[in-house]
Amino acid sequence: MSETPELSVIVHGPNVQDHLPALLGSLDAHPLTGTEVIVAAVGDWARETAERHIPAFTVLPLPEGAGDAAARAAGAARASGRWLHFVRAKDGLPPGAPRTIAEHAAGLPGTVDVLLFDHVRSTWRASALPSPDGPRLARAERSDRSDRADRADLALDDSAGLLRLTPLLGNRAVRAGFWRTHERLLTTDDEPFAAYAALLLADRVACLPHPAYEDRRLRPESLPPITPEQRYALVERYEALLDLAAGRPAAYAVLYDLMVRDCLRTFARAGMPDDVAREFFRRASLAARRRRPDGHRRPAGLEGVRRSLLEEDACTRYRTLQAANRTRRRVRSAVRTGRRRAGTRVRALQYRRALAEPVDPHLAVFSAYWARGVACNPAAIAAELARLAPGVHPVWVVTAAGAALLPPGTDHVVPGTRRYWEVLARAKYLVNNVNFPDAVVKRPGTVHLQTHHGTPLKRMGLDQMPYPAAARGLDFQALLERVDKWDYSISANSHSTRMWQRAYPSRHLSLDHGYPRNDVYYTAGAQEVRAVRERLGVPPGHRAVLYAPTHRDYEAGWTPRLDLAALADQLGEETILLVRAHYFYETAASPSSPSSPLTALRRTGRVIDVSSYDPVEELCLAADALVTDYSSIMFDYANLDRPIVIHADDWETYRTTRGVYFDLMAEAPGPVARDQARLTEILTTDAWRDERAAKARAAFRRRFCEYDDGRAAERVVRRVFLGEDERTLPPVLPLEERTPAPSPEEATAS
Template identity: 55%
Template sequence: MPPRVTVIVHGPDVRGSFAECLAGVLRQLPPPGHGERGGHGERGGHGGSKGRGGNKSHGGHGREGGREPEAEVVVVPTDAEAREATARAVAKDGRLVVVEVPEGTPETEARVAGARRAGGEWLQFVAGRDRLPAGSLHALTGAIQLCSVPAGRHHADVILLNHTRSTWSTDGAPSPDGPLLDKAGHSPLPLVTLPGLLRLAPLLGTRLVRASFWRAHEEVLTAGNALYTAYALPLLADRVACSDQLALDARTQRAATLPPPVADGPEGRVEPYVAAYRLLEPGPATAPLRRTLYDLMTEDWLHIIAREQRGHDRGFFLAAAEAARACKPEGHRAPEGVDGVRQKLLEAGSYERYLRLAEFNDRRRHWRSLARKQKRALGAKVRARRGRAARKAPLDPDLAVFTAYWNRGVTCNPGAIATKLAEIAPHIKPVWVSGRARVPLLPPGTEHVVPGTPRYQEAMARATYLVNNVNFPTGWVKRPGQLHLQTHHGTPLKRMGLDQMPYPAAAHGLDFRQLLRRIDKWDYSLTSNRHSTLMWRHAYPSGYTELEHGYPRNDVYYTAGPDLVRAVRTRLGIAPGVRAVLYAPTHRDYESEWHPRLDLARLTERLGPDTVLLVRGHYFYSSSPSELAGLRATRRVLDVSAYEPVEELALAADALVTDYSSIMFDYAHLDRPIVVYADDWEIYQATRGVYFDLMERPPGAVARTEDELTEILAGDAWRDTAARTARAAFRERFCAFDDGRAAERVVRRVFLGTPDAELPPVLPLAERTPAPTPEEAVSA
């Protein structure tokens, strides 16, 4: 079997980048000899036992029992420094395939040499100045898995992928391509049906190309530089597919550190576009692509003229103008506004008029910017004066500020604590911080403040108690005597806090120094099990007091009666006797928008009319349009993404299907079946990082494919003896402190100062009685 992917690292060494690029690749390859007898599946390390959903592996750890590795690496160094870096890498790992080319070989020719030596089914070209993000080899094979089609259907020639960008001062900044890639979906389609994909960053390293397609079109694909090839690949492909998984970290060096460009006149950025444009034969079939590419290339040329210190380069302007006139599609209309005026001036070759327009716009931007700065400065002075005045006033011993999920409303642990506070410490007044758009959704009569307002500043400055399940803004100045309770909002499977540092896809440019400053303001850190306590210690290192009192939001799982279970199911329209399965997947750091990872219509059809799916997308995606609208009419799939509180959905559900969401730890308190759908476990594990191997210690049955999930839910495996045994072990490990009285313990300890020895003791797990199941609630 050939390897799935060949990564071709090529080019010269740019200020030591070649060695770093190779090191990043080697870190992702399995150790030599690893998996030669079928990968991890034989011992269940990643695939799980066959009794828990089979041992098929996705994304780099074996190919359905085939040999490893999934990827091979071909290196084509083109200067002495790159050859030295390659020799050092080969000494560490002899699996690298090195292709010798003459000193100074152009990168286009280096790519050709590498592709001719490659043995993989797919090719990725990586310039030695760039890097592969952590987990990208898993992402490549995962993308191929996602974009594959059944035999007999059209397949993709090119898969378009996502990337991050790094400079000398920034590292791993996310690209704007994610939403476009995610919206396009994984199905192979002709590019003409999605011409907007041409607006993806033209980075060759984000184009995964089928080797057979490359070889069939090698001469045309290598007729220009990397910019040309990045456009030529999708333009020549019969079909393209998309995945927003990260494939490349594109690095931009400081211009001052680079040698002067060689022969990089107008032809360096004009001719590649023109050559790519000429690949499209004129006609109605290609008209959408021609229009899009024309707008793209003129936008890029105007950007160069305006932004890259070439405003006085008449030669570049005139070369771009000549190309624009030659390529302008028939009937093309310039965009509205100043951008359209610029495009028309470029097409006309009116360099002097363009300069006058640019000077006028520069002056206008200057005065507008100055006015905005003055307005902001005045507002900041007013707010600072009010803040200083509020901080001089004494603390209010009966004022508590609550907020949850970045000011999203009365919910989660803070909401449960506030409810108990009103019961046993009613003299303390809770005030909720709410975003302006969320105010109409607050419960009637909720006392609230909106960030940035004078009332908000006063509340934050004078409250004695501050409760949050995330962090307050870094700019909040904590006063002596204020008590900050961090409740958190889940049990960590995925890496959190400082533990995200080795995972750039998860960190997304998080400022860890600022994070530490926010952590240092915590007085109390609340946990629901010993695992969380230990993980928070190194994820959030500071001097706070740990409160192992349980999660107040989970109290309802032990206090709810049959009336509440029946009421929620009635509210959702679930008839008695119908099995309700809550499907609640988590957020992927390598996906910008949420799409169900299951064919929900097909799944419900196979499960039959006696099962309804309650589908809850992650709150990170609340602004994204739902894909479930077309399924609502069937009443077999219900979009409950906006339903609050989530605990009521759990009470209404007969079973939970999730992937890696922390909801599994909360739902386990109900002692009801949990099924883990882990179709991308290796990719998630590599890109986000995890604290333990969920495949080895799951809370129930595990499915690695949709067919396996259907088989589990259609049969008895979702609730059989093996599932109950796994759930019992999971509950023993993660359900230690929640017994229905967590909120009371927190209120008495933090707000009333009750010593730990006088708090209600935690009831042992064996002595607790969870809320009744839907079946029990019907007969109660």
């Protein structure tokens, strides 16, 4: 070039996974006005690829194994442009990016040292994904224009938030003179350090909210393992940067937050060996305490808890909670995947068209337990709707796998299908015991009925925020947006009403009518009780004990908390164990080998796995007693006024990791066993049903069976679907006037 170029594009590094040809080909295919390209080619593959573009590009062959710092330094030494743009050989440049950068840089004042611009991201799955940096760059540019119309530069101390941009040298161009002044500090293989340091050293910066770089993320499995020293270097990087930011409070505070965030993310996601992880945590903890700015306040909620554990060097506690959340992450991941797909469907033409059509006043959509099937409160409401308002047509949302199990004639839609979105768009009534996807629009005139699926012992909604095991993976803002769509929230007792208002603050109206699914506990007769026991294979005269433990947030999967074979053996041949795992777990309640004692007991019918049996209300009708831990089934079963035994071997852990609304140990519905020996003792004596147990159960029923009297579904249908006034609904019967379904013993005698 005869004249000094405005921009020198320095492509550097080896030809990783053969991405370099596409990069150089794209550069060669577009005019490079005011730009020169220098390729610091590391190794033979990169050199051979680059030499195909001579004389258009300048090629600097470097030996195999030369690091990024050496390659950048070689390219910068040869560059003649006023500005330098470092591009790694594995990455890319959008068409016309060099020209855009050069033209923008040419108009900047001489005080600007760094030009920041947006980028896109690519992986092996997708390409050109937007980065999170665009809005921040746009805001900074707008702010600069409004404050100083005659200038286009910013001082970092006034815009310290720019340090939150992705730390790549590729998403910024640097003035050549500035680079050479600070080359000794900036020439490092640690690219994020160089990217941050460039901003900290710059007198002024400028922003270009335009994608001019492609950051290609290689699969971690295709890269060399990260050494322990490289892990520890993350902490060292931030400490060096904080030294560089000394005396600049705004920049220092942002860097400190970035350090803590990145250290916690690395610890949680990197899969380091235990000894390396503990040492990493120790170093990060030391830095977090030593470098904490004066007056710094931790954020609220989960993030604040995590940071507190880091500062306390509570590695063991953090790892325990980390392991505890694996199941929840899987569940939430599935939900998030559904949300993303739903978001795509919102933009789909059929949903837009359906939203433009009138709301159908005779259409109701029902769903339960993330589309598992016809169950719980929605099922009871749908059944009563058919009796009182047959003109309203119900459509159930059910997964493809669950559709085969539906009762004959059940109209249903599978999530994600065209009709699914059409009925969601047009239905006047939407009924669910969890939530519909975020993408569902709350149309004027529609009614969203949240039925819930249990009385809360454990913390729910926003109350989960201080508990990492419970809050992991939850998007609380998205949760509140879903809650804001509710018109009605069903409650079984005043405790639930208060907790729902606290956990889900919005304008929905609480329907204190009882849980419709619990009506059967007052409407079922002796014949129904005998029939379900016969279906389950419980012989007449035998005691059936339903064992139904709940899900643990701090465990990765089902962990049997009892030796069921030993328990069944000690309870004797006249007792049948009905074992039901929580629906979060897809596996059987208690896997065992064909030769195990438990398998033998199953063959004899003394242990029956009812994990897949629906509805659960029938299991309760069949059981002479319930053994549970912290499951909300205890509140429902209490309606039957039958014995309940609490097995709470991990109460302290559960209470600490999940959070609870009251002390179950002090207000249990019956005797409490803290280990299997005590549980066995309770069930082999009269302690499970003696006067003391009955007294505890009576107090529990008064508190938690407040609105359940057998007519909850009727009240809900009349209020929501028929629009009847609250004052005209059937009143809730006082507890002493209710007659629960007969016990198995009573049913057999009748």
